[in-house]
Amino acid sequence: MTESDGPFGENTRPSGVERVAQVQLSTEYGVFRAVGYLDCIRGDEQVALVYGDIQGDRALTRVHSECLTGDAFGSRHCECGDQLSAALRAIVSEGRGVLIYLQGHEGRGIGLLAKLRAMQLQAEGLDTVEANLALGLPVDARDYRVAADMLHDLGVRSVRLLSNNPRKREALVRHGIKIAEQVPLLIPPREENLAYLQAKADRLDHHLPHLNGMAERS
Structure with missing residues (x-):
């Protein structure tokens, strides 16, 4: 375990990550700073996409679980790829924010x-x-300890969390991340994923008010 501080600001909290590299990354959404981390506990390689000055409070933040089928292949079984795109667009529109992309989270871990x-x-x-x-x-x-360590290392004191999942919020709070606000990330459902999304709302407590009544109408 190390204590991290560096160009993103001092942080005396013990950390389980090592910042390995950072590089400008031009994307279709905008130009981000890709910050690469090594999870010193699990050995996983992780990345944060940083837009603008995120140090301090209320940085718009998406902690996104890896989903090969949705993120890379555009699967309509889930909303993951659409959420990833929407989050990146929202961060750029906001002018500052960070997306933590978590490997090892495929299929909810x-x-x-x-x-x-x-x-x-x-x-x-x-x-x-x-x-x-x-x-x-x-x-x-899924475990969100590494996401919290990355946010602390980046100098983020509190976040506006782009998520519909209250359990994600609770997990980040347990790992020392202050949640100033939980911002919905609602994606219009498709016929192929409506039942899946309804199960997430009914059984995993995801806040998906836009589904109300849709299952009955389908």
């Missing part, structure tokens, strides 16, 4: 192959919670 097996069970009629349990896996195995 169960891994890519297990996620594909769970998707197969969902196609057979189980919901996303039932599918994980049928495989003998946790409903949600």
Whole structure:
């Protein structure tokens, strides 16, 4: 464990991450600073996309779990890819903010192959919670400690969290991140993911008010 401080500002909180590299990254959304980290505890490689001056309070922040099928392939089974794009656009529009992209979070932490097996069970009629349990896996195995360490290292004192997930908020608070506001990130549902999103609302407590009544109408 090390104590980190550097060009993003001093931070005396013990940290489990090592800042390895930072580089300007030009994207279709805008020009970010990509800050690469090594998780010294798990050995994972992680990245933060920083836009503008985020030190201090109320930085617009998205902590995004890796989703190969949604983020890279544009799967319509989930809303992950759309949320990633919407979050990056919102951060640029805000003029300052950060997106933490968390590897090791595939399928709410169960891994890519297990996620594909769970998707197969969902196609057979189980919901996303039932599918994980049928495989003998946790409903949600994600840990947000590394995200908190990265935010502390970046000099972020409090965040406006782009998320519909109250459990994510609670986990970040447990790891010392102050949440000034939880900002909804609502994506219009598709026919292919409506049941999946409804299960997240009903069984995982995600705040998805835009789904109200849609299942009955579909």
